[in-house]
Amino acid sequence: xxxxxxxxxxxxxxxxxxxxxxxxxxxxxxxxxxxxxxxxxxxxxxxxxxxxxxxxxxxxxxxxxxxxxxxxxxxxxxxxxxxxxxxxxxxxxxxxxxxxxxxxxxxxxxxxxxxxxxxxx
Numbered sequence: 001x002x003x004x005x006x007x008x009x010x011x012x013x014x015x016x017x018x019x020x021x022x023x024x025x026x027x028x029x030x031x032x033x034x035x036x037x038x039x040x041x042x043x044x045x046x047x048x049x050x051x052x053x054x055x056x057x058x059x060x061x062x063x064x065x066x067x068x069x070x071x072x073x074x075x076x077x078x079x080x081x082x083x084x085x086x087x088x089x090x091x092x093x094x095x096x097x098x099x100x101x102x103x104x105x106x107x108x109x110x111x112x113x114x115x116x117x118x119x120x121x
């Protein structure tokens with residue numbers, strides 16, 4: 001299920017602006033399916049890298065461990081940010097905010113134009 005919510009976007013300016021965040025919620029079967037897909041992707045890369053001489057000593061364990069990490073990370077992510085937009089309260093420019101990944105409030109982002117730290121809360 002996807003929902004769009006409005007949050008306060010604050011920066012160094014005393015007047016905050018509004019950020020619009022699109023959040024995707026996953027139920028238990030969807031989270032398990034997503035987690036298994038991530039695990040299979042990296043374990044497939046680990047199996048494929050077995051045939052690369054010398055580099056396989058580093059690649060196979062790295063892909064295997066990152067696959068396990070991805071599995072547990074996706075299994076616990078009930079809500080994920082799909083997109084975020086807002087106007088920087090400091091420079092006043094509208095933009096898409098880099099707020100991907102698991103959703104939690106407050107969330108720190110940066111303005112693309114003035115490079116100042118912003119907070120979605």
